[in-house]
Amino acid sequence: MSELILYKGKSEIRVAPSETTQYLYKIGGGEVSGEGFIELNDATRLNKIAEEVRDHYTKWIYSFNDEFLESKLVIDELSLFFISDLSCKRSEFFDTYDSICNLFLLKEKVDEIKITRAKLIGLDRSFVIAFRSLFPDVPVQVEQKPRDRFNLVRRVVSDLIYALNVMGVIALTMWTRTSHQPKATKRKFLSFFPSMFDDIGVETKYRTFIKYPEEVAVMVLADGMHQNISLRQYRRFSQKLKAQKFSLIDEYLRPSDVRQGLVWWLKLWVIFARRRDEKRTFMGIDVSGYFRRELRFSVSRIMRLLVLKGAVHRFLTRCRPLELYYYPVEYPLGRMVSWVCALASPETQKVGFQMSTVSPRRLEQFMAPGEGSTCLPFLRQSPLPDRMLAEDERAASIYRFSGYHGVEVMSRVYRYEYLSKIRPEKRENLSLVVLGLHDGPLLLNVLSDKIRQESDISWLVKPHPRAANNFLDDWKAVSGVTISSQSIEELLATVSEVYVTYSSVGLEAKTLGIRVHVVDVPGHVNTSPLIDGDRGSFRIEGDDHLASNASFP
Secondary structure, eight states: OEEEEEEEOSSOEEOOOOSSEEEEEEESSOOEEOSSOEEOOOHHHHHHHHHHHHHHHHHHHHTTHHHHHHTTOEETTEEGGGGSHHHHTOTTTOOHHHHHHHHHHHHHHHTTSOOOEEEEESOOHHHHHHHHHHOTTSOEEEEOOOOOTTOHHHHHHHHHHHHHHHHHHHHHHHHHTOOOOOOOOSEEEEEETTTTBOTTSOBTTTGGGOOOGGGEEEESSTTSSSOOOOHHHHHHHHHHHHHTTOEEGGGGOOHHHHHHHHHHHHHHHHHHHHHTTOOOEETTEEOHHHHHHHHHHHHHHHHHHHHHHHHHHHHHHHHOOSEEEESOTTSHHHHHHHHHHHHHOTTSEEEEEOOSOOOTTOGGGOOOTTOEESSSOBSSSEEOOSEEEESSHHHHHHHHHTTOSSEEEOSSOGGGGGGGGOOOOOEEEEEEEEOOTTTHHHHHHHHHHHHHHOTTSEEEEEOOTTSOOGGGGGGTTSTTEEEOOSOHHHHHTTEEEEEESSOTHHHHHHHTTOEEEEOOOTTSOOOOGGGGOOOSOOOOOSSTTSOTTOOOO
C-alpha cells in the first residue's frame, strides 16, 4: 500500500508518518515535515510537459469561440470571446494550465507505482474534481480547502464600483471642461499612467523611441485591473499629463459607454448562468471548475473593455495617426485596441510592441492555427496588429509560429536603454530578489530557508510596482532583508547576484554580467526564457502546429 500526499500552500505543515509508503508532491513554496517521503516533483519534466501539451490546449481553448458565436455574443464584427481572459490563456494569472501539467506529471509518476489512496491538502475544489477525473480508482481525502478568490459576489461588486468610477471621471471631465481635440501626429504611442512610467516621467517601454510628448496617448483609469486609481488620483494625474502635452484617452468616455458595458454585462451573466454547470474536459481531465472560474472573470473583463471601447474609438477617429504603437497585444486590452483601431481608423497601421518575456511555455503569445487576423471581421479570428516588434529572434520566431503578421526584431530594445548607463559594482554578499507581478509570495517562500540560513548575505527585495504587496509586511522584520524602494537601475548597479522566476529583470542582469539564479517554484511551470539555454530561434517538432512527442491520455 502507498499514499500520495499533495500539498499546495505557503506555510509549513506536518504530516504524520504512516506504515505505508508516502509519496509527496508540492505546489508552491510551503514545506511538509514528516518522515520518509519520496518526493515526486520534477521541474524539468513539468516544463517539458507544458511545451508538449501547449498546442493541444491552445486549439481546445479556441474551439469555445463557437459557443460565443452560437450565443450571439458579437458586437461590431467582433466575437467577445477574443477579448476574454479565457481566450488569452492567462497562465500567469490563473492556475488552470499549471494544474493540468501537474496532473499529467503525476499521471506519469503514479503509473510507475501503485497508489492506494491520496491526501489533498490546500487544493481547491477545481483541482480535486480534476484529480478525481484522472484517478477515478484512487480514494481521496481532502483537507484545508481554500476559498475562491474570484468568487461571484466579489466580481459583481467590483464591476459596479468600476462603473461608478467611470461615471465619476465623466462628470469630472464635464465639470472641468478639459476634453479637447488631440493633436494630429504621424505616430501615437499608447500607454498607461502611472504604472508604465518611471519616477522622472519617462515611459518605460518606448523610452527614446518617442520623439515628442504630443505622440503619447495614455489611459489612467483603463480597465480598473491593470491599475486601480481613485478619482482624487485621477484628477491629479490628468492635470499632470495635460501639462506634459500627453493625450488622455479617459477624457473621451461618455455615459453611453457605461450603459453599453452594463447591458452586455447583464447578457453575459445570463448566458454564464445557463452554461456554468456544463462539463468541460481536456484530454481526459475534468477542468469544469477552472473553466467556470476563467469565464466568470472574463465577464468582468469584457464589460470593462466595452466601456473603454467608446473612448478609444473617439480618440482614434479624431486623430487618425499613420501608426499606432501599443501593448500588450496578446492580452484582452491589447486585442480591444487592435479591434477598435480597425473600426475607427482602418488606414492606421497597428504596430504591436513586445511588452514582457516570451517563452515556449508562456501561453499568452500562442494561438491556434489560423486564429489571428489583422482585418475585420473578427468573428472567427482574433484581432492582431499589422506589425509586431519583438525584442530578439527567439521571441520573433514564437510570434511568427503563432500567426502574427509582419514580425520584426527591434533594431534596439528601448526598455533596456538604461542598462548602458550602469557599471555594475557586483558587491559580494549583496543579493537582489526581484518579484514579478504574480509570483512574489511564491518566490520568497521558496527562498525563505536560504534567506534565513545565509546570515552573511544582505538581501534586497524589490517588489513589483503593480502587484498587491501586503504580504511583504511579514518580511520587514526578518534579519538581513530590506524591502527596497530603489529603482532597478540603482539596484543592478550594486548587487552581485539576482534571483527571479520569470521576471525580465533576469535578462537585464544577465546582460550586465551579473549572476542570475532562476528559481523553480514547485508545481509551477517556469516561463523564463533563461532556462531555455540557446537564445536562438524557437523551433517546434511535429506537423500541423502540434508537438509530435505529446503522449497523454
